[in-house]
Amino acid sequence: MNDPLMELDEMEKYFSRSSGFLDSLFGSDEYVKAVDGVSFTLDENEVVGVIGESGCGKTTLLKTLMGLHDPTGGEIRYDGTPLSSFDRSEWKAFRRNVQIIFQDPFNSIDPKMSVQETLKEPLKIHDMEASEERILDVLEQVELNPARNYLNRLPQQLSGGEKQRVSIARALVTEPDVILADEPVSMLDVSTQASVLNLLSDLTTELGVSMIYISHDLSTVGYVCDQIKVMYLGRIVESAPTQTLLDDPKHPYTQELVSAVPIPDPHHQRDRTSIEGAVADPIGLGSGCRFRDRCPDRMDICEKTPMNVEHGAEREVACHLHYDHERRVQTGADGASANQRATGTEGDD
Amino acid sequence: SGDDSGDGTGDGSGGTASDGELGERVPSLACPYWSDVGRAPTCEEQLSVAKPNVENALGVQVELQPKDIATTISEWNNDVRKFPIAYWYMGNTGGRLDPNPIMVRNMITRAGGDGLLNSSHYPSCEFSKLAHDQVSAPSLDKRNEMVREGIKIMSEDAAHIPTTNTLNFNAARSAVNTERVGQAGYAKNNPRFHIYSSVEDKDQMVFNADGNTMATSAFPRMDSDSLWNHIVTSTLMEYDENFELQQNMAASLETAREGKRIIVEIKDATFHNGDPVTAEDVQYTFQWNHENGSVVPDHTAIPYEGGADGIKIVDDKTVEFNLKQAYWPFINKKLQKRGIYHKQSFVESGADENPSNFTLNEIIGCGPYQVVNFQPGQSVTLDPFPDCAAHDPPNQRKVFLAFDSKQGAAQGLQAGEVDVVSQLPTGLFDQMKQADGIQTNVFSGFMGYHFHPHHGVAPTKFLEFRRAWGKALNRKEINQVSQSGQGEPQYHGSHFITTHPSYPDDDSDVYKYTTEPTGEPEAAKQLLEENGWGWDDQGRLHYPPDADLSPLWPKEGTPSEEDFPCLSELPED
Amino acid sequence: MAWNTIPMNVLGKEIGRDQSYLIRNLSRGFKVIWRDPTSRFAFLYLSALLVLAVVGQEITPYSYDRVFYASEGGILRSQPPSIAHPLGTTSSGRDVLSRLVYGVQPTVITGFVGGAIIIGIGMTVGVLAGYVGGWVESTLMRITDFAYSVPTIPFAIVLVSFLEVGFFASIIVIGLILWRGNARVLRSQVIQIKERPFILAAKATGSSRIRIIVKHILPNIAPMAALFFSLGVGYAILVNAGLAFIGVSSPFIPSWGVMIRNAYQSGTMVQAPWWSLPPGILISLTVMSAFMIGRQLEDSDEDERSVTGAGP
C-alpha cells in the first residue's frame, strides 16, 4: 500500500585494506567485502532479524544503514528517499527517526553521564523538549521503576540489564520509527535477557516501531522477529518468516545454525553440528557460493554464485540445492532482473 | 642606605607642578642585557640596583630583558626598536687600550638600521669627524687631542651612561708565584703572568681557559687570545702586565714619514722546530692576515700602501710596513694582536689555498712555550721553550684546561686541581677570597658597563632624559653589590671611562651626570621638570606637552644626509 | 573483571540530584586524593603553596631584593641563619627566606601556566589527531615525533630567542616542547574511546563532531588529562629551573631555579648551604607532590592505562 520504511537495494560495503603511505600512492586492490550485495525491505511495524556468525558483516550492515558508513555500492532508501540524496535537514530527521541499540551494555552509554544526561542528549540535539516528564516517561517505558531513582545514577551504578534498558530508553526518547539493534541481549544474564527481549517485543508492538534486530543467537531472535535473514560472509543466504525458518531451514548453513542451538531440556537428544572450521575472513573471496568450503552438500556448481530464489511465500534461498535453474531463465521481468544481478555479482568477484 | 629610596613613587615631586599640561605618558622601557655571557651575573646585580633607581627617580617603568648577545646586537644594529635603551659592557681586551675601536663604534655612519654597530645610535657629526680623523692624525699628540675632544663632545651629548668599569676578579692557589701580575692580574689578557708564573708545590701549573678559544690548532681563525698568540707564538709588540706596550719579538721599532712607515727589526730567534724567525715569516704573517680578512677580521682596516705589497722585507731581520696614511692603531693594536706564523708549516698545511679551512699538522710557534698535547676544546699542555727570544720562562709545564663554568673552575681551584682561575663572578670571587690556600687579585679594568640610550627615539633622544637617567643611578650601591665595591664608579657621559688610557687626566671639561656616588634622584627629577616633563597621580612620567616624539629617522632606516649633512663628507666607514 | 562492573550499591549512597559533571568529579578526585596519606600530604603541601603564592609576597619579612648592610657599611654577604634572617643571606646580602617565599608565586605560576599549556596543546593535538584521523592525524603525529626528537633544553634556548627571554617566555617555551607526551597518549586514548559504542550511538543520534568531542570525548579523557596536568605542572617547574640555571629565564624574578643558579654562581654551595638547599628541596617537594597527586588519580582510575613514566 505504501512505500516500505527502509529499503536496501544491492547494498555493498567494502573496506580497503590499505593503510600506509605506499598504498595511497600506488593504490591497493585488496578489499574486505564486509557486506556484498544485500537487499531487503523493512515495512512499518515489522521486526526483521539478521543472524549470522561473528564477522559475517552484521554490524557493518547496520552501520551502513545508519549512514555511519558510506555504502560502496547499491542504495539505501528511507521512506522512499535514497540516503545519498539527503540534505542536512533530511539527515537530521533521519537521525531522529532511526535509532540504534548496541550489544555491549557496559560501553554503549557514556560512563561519565548520568542517566538523565544520557537521555537528554538526543532531545537537545533534535531541539525537542527535554523535560523531566519526558525522561521519566521513557524510563517507565523501559521498566526502570521507580524512574525518579534512576535519573541521577551513573552507569557504574547500574546493572547490566539496567544499562541496556537505559540505552533502549535513549533510542526511544526521540520517538523513532526504526530501531536498529545489534545483539542487544547477548551480554546479559539470562534472567535479564528475557525481560529485555520481552520489553523489546512489547515496545515494537505497542509503539509501532520497526526494528532490525541483529544477532547470532537464533533462540532469542525468535522471540522478537517476524522475519529472519540469515547472513553468511556479507551475503544473505536465506530469508523467511521466523517460524518457517526454524521449522524448515532450506539453506545448509541455516540448517546447521538451527541445529546447533542447544536445547534446555535433558530429555531432548540433538545431533552435534557436522560442519568444520570457522567463517573465513571476507578478503579476496573468489566467486561462487561463500559457504561452499564448509558445506556438507557441496557440489561442483557451487563454484558459481547462487542467486536468491524465491521459495514459497516471503521466502528466498540462495543455494544451488534449491535452485530452480529453469525458472531463472523462464520468468519474465523478475527473472531478468535476477539474472542481471547474478551476473553482476559474478563478474564482480 | 641602599633602601631609603625604596618606597613608592607616588609622592613624586612633579605631580602637581605641571597639572593639566601633561604630554603623553612615557611607556615602560624595555632594556635588554646580555644574559648568555660570563659577566651576566654582574650585569644582573648592577641592573637589580639600577632599575629601582631609575624607576623611583624618573617615574618610568624599566623592563629588564635578558637576551642573548647575538639577538641583542642584531636587533640593535638593525634598529628594529624593540627597546629604546640597552645595557652592556666591554671586556678588557688589549686592543681596546687604543681609542680607535671606541671612537669608531660611535660614528654616525654606523647609526640606524644599517646592520652596523653604533653603541648608542649616536648621530653626532662633530664627533664623527673627530673619530674619523684621529686614526690618521698628523701626530700622536694631535691624535690624543682629537680623542679628548671627542670624549668631551660625547659626554656633553650624554651619549652613554656608564655605571662602573669592568673588573677582572681572579684567584690562584697560594702556591702560585705571582711575580709578573702587575696591574693586569692573573687575567687571560696578561700573557706575561702566564709566561712567568709557576707553582711551587707541583711540577705543572694548571690554568682555566675557555674551551672555545681552544677549538682548533689553526689558531689564526680564532679570535685572539693570549694562549696562541702570546704564549705558543710571539707577537712583535706586547702589552705587559701593567698594560704598557713593550717590544716583544721586535728588537727595534721606528716610525717614519709621519707615521706612514713603520720599520721593525726582529730579534734573533728560532721557531720551536729550530728554524730561524725571519723577516719573511713576519711578512707572510701580515700579508696572510691582510688577505684573509674574513678569517682575521681585525687586520682588514690597515691601509697598507699598495695592499699587501706595502709589507716589505728590508733584510733578513727587518720588515717595513708602508701605509697610505698614518694609522695609529697599527702599533698599539695590530702589532700586539697576532703572533708570527711559521710560514713553511702554514704553506704546507694549505693555509694559502684554503685559509678558512686548514689544519696545522704541527703547531710550530716562536713563543715561550711549545705544545706537547692538544685536545681540541678541552686542554692544551705546554712545555717551556728555552730558546725563545722574547721570554725566558721558568722550567715548568703549563696546562690550559677548558672550563665551561667558572663555578666548576672554582671548585677545581679549591680542590687543588686548578691553579689559576680568572674572571670570576663577584660572588664566587668573594668566596675564593675567604677560602684557605687561595690568593686573589682584582684587575681594575679600563672598559666599562654602560647603558646605551638610543639617540634616535623618544624618550632617550631627549638630552635631559638621558642626563636624568645618568643622575638617578646610585653608582655606589651598584658598585657595592656587583663588584664588592672594588670598581670605579663612572659619573660622566662618554663611552670611554676614567681608567682608559685615553681618558684625559684632567677631565674638568668632560660632562658628568653627577659627582654624587649615591646619585641625585631629586636633581634628575628637577631636570626633567625644568624641561616641561611631568608626573601624573601615580607618579608616572609624562612627556612635555609639546614634545616631538617622532624618531630622528625611520625605524630600520638610517639618518639622512638632509638632517646630518656630514654624512656626505664621511666615508662609508 | 566482573567485580568492578557490578558494584552498583557498593559505591555508597545515591548521588544527590543535579550534580554537574564537574562537581561530581572534583569531589570524587578529592576523595581519592584524601584516601592516601602521601597524596593527602602532597595535597596539603600544594594548598599551602597556593596560599603562599597569593599572599606570600605580602608577608615576606623583607623585600626580596633589599640589600642588607652591616653597621660598618659593608654588605651582609652570605650570613648564616640568624634571628633577623632565619635562612641567612645571599652572597649579595639579600634575605634568603624572603626570596624563598617570594619565589613561591613564580614557581606556582610556572607550574600552572606551564602545565596548562602542556595539557592544552597536548590535548588539542591528541584529540584532533585521535578523533579526526586521516592526514590530520599523520601530520600532527609527525609533528609530535619531531617534538620528541629535539633535545629539550637546547631547543628551548632556540625558541627563547624568538621571544623576549623572560619569565613567561621561559614558561611558554616549556609548554611548546613538552606537550608531546600528552599528545601521544591522549591520541591513543581518544582512539580507544572513539571506538566505543556510545560514541557511535551519539553519532547515530546526530551529534556533531564538536558535540561528541566536548560532551563525550573530553569528559572521558578528563581523568587522564588531570593526571597529565599534574605531571605537566611538575615538569614545567623542573625544566624551568633548568632554564633558569643556564640563564634562559628572567633572573630578576627570584624563582627557586633562579635562586639555585645564583647560589651556584656565587660558589657558595658549600659555604652557604642555607641559600641553595631550601629552593632545591622545595622544587623537589613541589614536583613530587604534583606527581603524587597524579599518581593517586591514576591509581584510582582502574581502567586507565598507566602513563606516569611516559613523560616528555
Add this chain to the structure above:
Amino acid sequence: MSSEPLLEVENLTIEYDTRQGPLTAVSNADFTVEDGEYFGLVGESGCGKSTLAKSIIGGLDDNGRIASGKLKYRGEELQDLGDAELNEKVRWKEIAYIPQASMNSLDPMQRLSEQALEIANVHTDLSEEEALAQFEEMFEVVGLPENRIRDYPHQFSGGMQQRAIIALALFLQPSIVIADEPTTALDVIMQDQIFKYLDEIRDSTETSMILITHDISLVFESCDELAVMHGGQIAETGPITDVYDDPKHPYSYLLQRAFPDIRFPDRELETIEGTPPQQFGDVDYCTFANRCPWAEEGCREAAPPLEASDTSADGHRAACFRTNEIFEQEDPAESLAAIRGDQS
C-alpha cells in the same frame, strides 16, 4: 583406585577482602564429583561460580581465601595447601583448569608448543618428544590441525584458541577438568563444535569435568549432575533430569523457564527481578529471598540448609525453606501467576 570420591567440596565458604570488608563470594558450598562424571555449575553472573572453581585449583585472587570448609581430592584435603604443594600434587596432572576468558589466557609471546612443554616439564618426566606427541594428539582430538602446534596464539581465531586451551588442559590426562565458561563469546556453531569434542573426550577417556556456564541448556545437554548457584549459595544440586523434571528451588525453577527454547519461540519467558546480591560478612539468610516471589520473612532470617526434600531422588538436594510448600503442595506456575497477579 581409592574408594574416595574424586572431588568433594564440603561446606566451603570463600571470602574476598575488599574495601567494604570481607565479601562472601561462596558460602557453604557442598557437592561431590565422581570419576567420569560431568558436573555442571550454573548461575547468573556474580554468583560465585568462578570463585568456587578457582578455589579448587588453588587459584583464588590474592584477596580471596577459603574461610571455612574443605576441599578434598580423592580424600586429600587441598584447602590449606600452598602453591608449591598444589603444583606438585594436583595441578594439571590431576586437576586441570580452563579459565574464564580463556581467549586471553594464552601467553601471546609463546608458541603453543612452548607453553605445553613448559607445563609438561613442571608436572611430568616426559621427554620433549613425548610431551609434544601427547599435545599433538590432543590437538587433533579438539579438531585442530596438529601441524599448527608451533603457532603463536594470535595466529589462531578465537574458537581455535579456545580449543587450544582445552587441548592444553587435557594433554596431561588429568582426572578432572574444570571448564569455566569454555564457550561464551563463541558462535553457536563454534560452541557446538567444541561440545562435540568434549563429548568425544568423555566417551573416550575417564576424565571428569566441572562445566561452569550461565547457559543451563549446555549443562542439560552435556552433564550428568549439576548445581545451581545463587549469591554464593548452592540453591539446588542433583542429577540433571531430576532437577529438570522436578526442580526443588524457586531459583532453578525460574532460571530454567527463563531460557528461550528454539522449539517454542512463542513461549513466554520467565524473568527474575534484580541481580544476585553481594554479601558482606556472614551469609545468614537465603540470598535469593529478595528476588524470590515466594519468599517469606523466615527466608531472610537464616540460611537454608542444602538437603534432600521428602520427595526428591537420590542426591537431589535443594536449599529452600519453602520447597515443600512451593513444589509439593501446589503447582508452582499457578502460584507464581497468582503472586504476580497480586503484585500488579
Add this chain to the structure above:
Amino acid sequence: MSTARYFVNRTLQTVLLLWGILTFLFLLFRAMPGDPGTLMLNSGASPEAVAAARARWGLDEPIHIQYLQYVRSLATFNLGNSLTSGVPVWELVRMKIFNTFILVGPATVAFYIIGSIVGAVLGSKRGTKLESYGIIPFFVMGTMPSFFLSIILVVVFAMYLDLFPTSGMFSAGFLALHPEWPWWRPYFTQDFLHHYILPFTAVILRYVYSPLLVMRTSVTEVMGQDFTYYHRITGLPSKKRLKHVSKHASLPVITLFPTSMLQAVSGLVLIEVVFNWPGIGNLLVHSILGRDYPVVQFVFFAAAVSVVLGNYAVDILYGVIDPRVSVTDDA
C-alpha cells in the same frame, strides 16, 4: 600488506620525517635574530671584514640557495665548517659526542636495568608498604632538578668528602703524559674512571625513576592479565612466571628507550655544566648562542636522527620480541 611493503612504507615515512626535520631546523635557525657576523661586529671587526665573512659562510646568498647548498652538502656527508672556529663540524663534535655518549650510553643502560628491576619488584608488590614507601627515594631523586642533584653530589663527595675530583674528564695534564696513546686509550684508565663515577651516578639517580615507573605499572598490568593467571594456575614455578611477566612488561620500557636516551642527553646539558664534562651539551649551547649554524643544525639533526632511527629500531625489535605485532599496523 606484505612485510616488505611495510618496511618500505616505514622507511619512506622515516626518510620523509627526517627531511621535514632537516628543513624545519634550517628555517628555524635562519629565522633566529642575529648571525655570527653580528657577533664579529661587536668584537670590533670592520664592516668589510664582516661582509667578507658572511660571503665566505654563504650567508649572503638568498635563503633558497643556502637551503639547496645545505641539502646538497648533507647529501654528500659534507657537514661544513663551524662558523666561529672554522673547524670542520665533524672534527668539532666528534669527540664531544663521544664524550656525551660514553656518559649517557652506559648510564642509560644502567638506569634502565636498575629501573626495570626495581620497577618490576615494586610493581609485583603493588599496594604493599614496600611499594608505597620504596618508591619515595626514587621519586625524590627523579623530581630534583638534575643540576641540583649534581651539585649536591659534587659538594658532598668531591668537595666535602674529597673522594672524587670535582669536575672534568681527566686530570689536568694527564693526557700529555702519554702522548703515544691512541685516542681511545685514556678512557681505560683509573683517572678516567675516577672522574666518571660522579656524573655517571648523577645521570642514573636522576633518570632511573622513568623506566622504574613504566616498569612498575607495566608489571602490574601484565600481572593482572589473564595469561599471567594462567601461568600461575598451570603450576609454573614463580621464577619462570617472573620471566614471562618481565618479558611482557619490558615491551613498553623498550619503546621508551630512545626517547629516554635523548631526554638524558638533553638533561645532560645541565649535568655537563656542573661536572665540566666535555660533552656535546655545552658546545651546543655555545653554538646556538653564537649562531654557529652548521654545528647547531648538525647536532640537532643528529639528535633527531638518532631518536627517529631509535624508534625505527625499536619498532623492528618489537616485532622480533612480540610475535603479535602485526606489520599491517601503522601506529
